[in-house]
Amino acid sequence: MVNSCRDCTNCLKGEEQYCLKGNTLTYGAQDKDGTLTQGGYSTHVVVTEDFVVRIPEGLGLDEAAPLLCAGVTTYSPLRHWGAGPGKKVAVIGLGGLGHLGVKLAHAMGAEVTVLSQSLKKMDDGLRLGADHYYATSDPDTFEKLAGTFDVILNTVSGNLDRGAYMNLLALDGAFVTLGASSEPEISFPTFAVAANRRVFTYSLIAGLRETQELLDFCAEQGIGAEIEVIPAEKINEAYERVLASDVRYRFVIDISTLA
Template sequence: MITANARAVYGPSDAFKATTIDRRDLDPHDVLIEIKYAGICHSDIHTARSEWGPVNYPLVPGHEIAGIVTAVGSKVTKFAIGDRVGVGCMVDSCRECENCQKGEEQYCLNGNTLTYADVDKYGQRTQGGYSTHIVVTEDFVLKIPEGVGLDVAAPLLCAGITTYSPLRRWHAGPGKKVAVVGLGGLGHMAVKIAHAMGAEVTVLSQSLKKKEDGLRIGADHYYAASDSETFEKLAGTFDLIINTVSAKVDVNAYLSLLSLDGTLVNVGAPAEPLSLNVFNLLDQRRSFAGSMIGGIRETQEMLDFCAKHNIGAEIEVISADEIDEAYERVLASNVRYRFVIDIITMTA
């Protein structure tokens, strides 16, 4: 077994504590990664605090992982020692079902294996990237292109692919008007990627306090969603709206902003149900959809796209001792725009 230093939480209201965890010895197709940076996703907070269901503690979160390959199994062909790599939300899937065969492992019909808070094919609980090392089968490891720093690349493994996938699926590009609801960890990536795809991008944020940032990173327009006049002015405007907010929003109000055949896509995952008036879908043949990360092939495509367009996350690097404070700041929307843990600070 391989021993890794980590930060774990032992209960839904507990603080993070330094600990050590075991990583399996390498199978022939496994890759050992020395983690350099790990992003903090809102999903980490939901899971650590048991807001999405029961959790087996202790828990080591983290599915925005960037690091360096330090060892490979005897049959690994995709990676070599020294490669710059990443790991996202999944570390395995059945690879046999219809969806896996299509390269959509995130929708594995037999259930994929999540990077943390799951059980792998060995019967062991998975633990995530708030740790110094991780072992992952080579088919679920991504190459981080040269020119993209590992620190700004880490959030791409979740926030980047979560927004890239629906933008690509619903054809964001020249001639398309795209709105992004919320300018947080997910939202700022949606703005950058939609802008690089050539779309006309509008941010719909609760207030105008981040307007300067939004325009700087690629938004063409910026409106306060808290202003009722915004919804009157923009009614019937957008081809695509990406809702990145993980809190309850007025779905019907945002549907009214769609043009004919427009689509509202939820990538934020609020813990409580959302209310929907079906007549708002019937009008203008609108659609309300959801999207969850992307498959391994599409995630690599996203990383290559970001490298080509010089896209990285806007980050604040923190030490391992600042995770609890970072969680509270995320909940208070007091981060611009993604916390990234420097794993060199991950002492036992």
């Protein structure tokens, strides 16, 4: 998102994504001049220096591109909820968001578990930094891991049995949803939250301060997104592959091929 002011409380805290005066979305929204924002399909962008981040040396532009979206979306809640040494983090889903959540939580020093519907991506998950990998289609998973995690990142957009996942949290643990649900309203697992003083919350992307912090952290740790670079003419094909879960784990468009 692009923030729309420089004087609200949240923006002054460096949390522009929570601007109290509203945000202009970077894609498919009306910009200040009345034009439509183009997001990642833009050939160029003009901004003030306050809204520019620096890509550190050693971090390729192609693998850095998804960090500006999926990277900060997972980094921000991990930092906010204290992921680090001695903490246990679970990541639901090993996809475009989830694979970066695993990499970042591991680099922060947390013990990382992937919770996926099946074990078909287990080798990838362990390679990316997960310490454990469980299939949520196995009912024993929820019994074995009850009361385990300090933080759970939900990176999937599908509907979940929230009560079952909340019961995986330890005392004062946080369940953070990043993917949008298709449900107009959600049922809230009140007892599963209250039973161990757990937190059920959401998180948006990140502000400029945290985005630069992420980029510097990734450069220091040698972290980039797992990508496949495609020319513009293959965008429709790439979209179909996303629907078929046939990408590991982010497509990056070579903008020089955009006519």
